[in-house]
Amino acid sequence: MRALVVEDLAPNYAGCAVREVATPQPGPGEALVRVRAASVNFPDLLMTRGEYQLKPPLPFTPGLDLAGEVVALGEGVTGLSVGDAVVGGARLGGFAEYAVLSAGALKPKPARLSFAEAAAYGAAYLTAYVALVRRARLEPGEWVLVHGAAGGVGLAAVDLAKALGARVIATSASDAKLAQVKVLYAPDAVVNVTEGFRDQVKAITGGHGADVIYDPVGGDVFDESVRCIAFDGRLLVIGFTSGRIPNVSVNMPLIKGFSVMGVRAGEYGRQFPEKGRENADAIWTMANEGVIRPHVHAELPLDRWREAFDLLAERKVVGKAVITP
Numbered sequence: 001m002r003a004l005v006v007e008d009l010a011p012n013y014a015g016c017a018v019r020e021v022a023t024p025q026p027g028p029g030e031a032l033v034r035v036r037a038a039s040v041n042f043p044d045l046l047m048t049r050g051e052y053q054l055k056p057p058l059p060f061t062p063g064l065d066l067a068g069e070v071v072a073l074g075e076g077v078t079g080l081s082v083g084d085a086v087v088g089g090a091r092l093g094g095f096a097e098y099a100v101l102s103a104g105a106l107k108p109k110p111a112r113l114s115f116a117e118a119a120a121y122g123a124a125y126l127t128a129y130v131a132l133v134r135r136a137r138l139e140p141g142e143w144v145l146v147h148g149a150a151g152g153v154g155l156a157a158v159d160l161a162k163a164l165g166a167r168v169i170a171t172s173a174s175d176a177k178l179a180q181v182k183v184l185y186a187p188d189a190v191v192n193v194t195e196g197f198r199d200q201v202k203a204i205t206g207g208h209g210a211d212v213i214y215d216p217v218g219g220d221v222f223d224e225s226v227r228c229i230a231f232d233g234r235l236l237v238i239g240f241t242s243g244r245i246p247n248v249s250v251n252m253p254l255i256k257g258f259s260v261m262g263v264r265a266g267e268y269g270r271q272f273p274e275k276g277r278e279n280a281d282a283i284w285t286m287a288n289e290g291v292i293r294p295h296v297h298a299e300l301p302l303d304r305w306r307e308a309f310d311l312l313a314e315r316k317v318v319g320k321a322v323i324t325p
Contacts, residue, residue: 001020001021001022001023001096001097001098002018002019002020002021002096002097002302002325003018003019003021003061003095003096003097003325004016004017004018004061004062004063004095004096004302004305004323005017005018005019005021005059005060005061006047006048006058006059006060006061006062007058007059008058009048009049009050009058010048010049011049013048013306013309015048016048016305016306018302018303018305021061021096023097023098024098024099024100025072025100026072026073026074026077026100027074027075027100028074028075028076029074029075029076029077029102029103029104030073030074030077030100030101030102030103031070031072031073031074031077031080031086031100031101031102031103031106032070032071032072032073032098032099032100033066033068033069033070033071033086033088033098033099033100033101033106034068034069034070034071034097034098035066035067035068035094035096035097035098035099035325036066036067036068036069036115036116036119036324036325037066037067037068037114037115037116037118037119037120037299037322037323037324038063038065038066038067038094038095038119038322038323038324038325039064039065039066039094039116039119039120039122039123039124039152039320039321039322039323040308040309040311040312040320040321040322040323041064041065041123041124041152041312042153042239042241042312043064043123044062044063044064044095044309045309045312045313047060047062048062048309054091056091056092060092061092061093061094061095061096062092062093062094062095063092063093063094063095063096063099063323064089064090064091064092064094064122064123065087065089065094065119065120065121065122065123066087066088066089066093066094066099066101066119067085067086067087067088067109067115067116067118067119068085068086068099068115069083069084069085069086070082070083070084070086070106071098073103074103077103079103080103080106084108085108085109085115086106086107086108086109087106087107087108087109087110087113087118087119087121087122087284088101088105088106088107088122089101089105089122089123090102090105091266094119094323095302095305095323095325096325097302097325107280107284108288110284110287110288111288112287112288112289112290112293113287113293113294114296115324116296116299116322116324117293117294117296118287119320119322120152120294120295120296120319120320120322121156121283121287121292121294122283123152123153123265123266124152124153124155124156124294124320125156125159125160125283125286125287125292125294126265126266126269126279126280126283127153127156127157127238127263127265128153128156128157128159128160128161128214129160129265129279129282129283130263130265130268130279131157131214131236131238131261131263131265132144132157132160132161132164132166132212132214132236133164133279133282134268134275134279135234135236135261135263136212136234136236136261137234138161138164138166138211138212139166139211140164140165140166141165141166141167142166142167142211142212143166143167143168143169143204143205143208143209143210143211143212143230144157144161144166144167144168144169144210144211144212144213144214145169145171145201145210145212145213145214145225145228146158146161146168146169146170146171146187146214147171147193147213147214147215147216147217147221147225148171148172148215148216148217148221148241149170149171149172149177149178149181149187149190150172150174150177150178150180150181150315150317150318150319151216151241151312151315151317152312152317152319152320153216153238153239154170154214154216155181155184155185155294155295155318155319156292156294157214158170158181158185158187159184159185159292159293159294160283160286160292161212161214162185162186162187163286163291163292166212167188168185168187168188168189169187169188169189169190169191169201169204169205169210170182170185170187170189170190170191171190171191171192171193171197171221172190172192172193173192173193173194174192175192177318178190178191178192180318181318184295184318184319188204189204191204193221193224196224197224197228198224198227198228201228202228205230208230209228209229209230209231209233210225210228210229210230210233211230211232211233211234212233212234212236213225213229213233213234213235213236214236214238215235215236215237215238216238216239216240216241217239217240217241217242218237218239218240218241218242218243218244218245218246219240219242219243219244219245219246220242220244220246221242222235222237222246222248223246226248226252226256226258229256229258230258231256231257231258232257232258233256233257233258233259234258234259234261235258235259235260235261236261236263237260237261237262237263238263241315248260265279294319294320295318295319295320296319296320296321296322297311297317297318297319297320297321298311298317298321298322299322299323299324300321300322300323300324301323301324301325302323302324302325304323305323308321308322308323309321
């Protein structure tokens with residue numbers, strides 16, 4: 001089979017190449033899936049440079065989220081059949097024509113979603129769910145400020161927060177992207193952060209500030225978020241796509257009475273397996289019922305993997321870029 005293989009950790013994906021490799025075989029409790037689509041996530045990019053917390057031994061094939069069809073089953077697998085359309089994920093392996101996954105990590109593909117859409121919702125919506133539901137305990141009617149709202153995890157947060165009954169302010173540094181976000185998910189307000197956003201957020205919320213701030217950007221965006229968060233607010237640290245990890249003086253949470261909360265959705269599920277299964281079930285149910293729907297910006301074949309990676313790295317994507325091996 002063909003697979004994208006990381007052979008060396010290097011900048012600009014210099015250590016990556018599409019190779020012919022042996023097709024894996026499922027062991028006990030596993031399934032072999034013909035991959036129809038696999039979405040690109042920031043951890044995939046970071047792993048090619050050795051900059052993610054997971055550092056698999058070389059060589060390896062990245063790819064967290066995938067959708068496809070079951071073609072073989074290992075010993076002891078029940079509840080799955082050859083030919084089933086499935087969606088699931090592992091920490092590696094998605095950017096290949098075939099992937100082996102634990103049978104327990106697979107669910108039926110939501111009938112309302114295409115293979116590309118199904119591949120696009122897992123990690124992004126799981127992150128949004130753990131952030132908004134588990135960590136922030138979001139209540140209907142609360143104001144949610146979503147930074148990086150055009151990116152995969154940001155757009156998922158906009159969609160999910162609206163579905164949960166929150167009032168949503170979506171931000172980006174691009175008016176064109178914000179226009180697309182408005183069409184896709186109808187946030188209550190959009191704000192271009194280029195000239196700052198503190199005063200606009202205060203005005204939109206009637207001086208109250210944002211009850212929950214969802215921040216995958218970090219840097220200056222985090223710094224200014226501290227200045228427009230409501231009392232008893234929750235500032236969710238998702239990541240640092242700006243490249244700068246910010247600091248906060250602890251007198252600010254003290255005076256303003258807000259919490260800074262780290263969000264690692266995968267680790268949350270590993271620490272609390274039962275809750276992790278509940279989280280996965282919750283977003284699957286919402287996808288299957290059409291309550292949430294991921295947006296696929298582009299579908300690209302495996303040979304154009306670099307273009308898919310660049311769409312994300314250069315912030316040209318609204319939603320998700322998906323590779324179709």
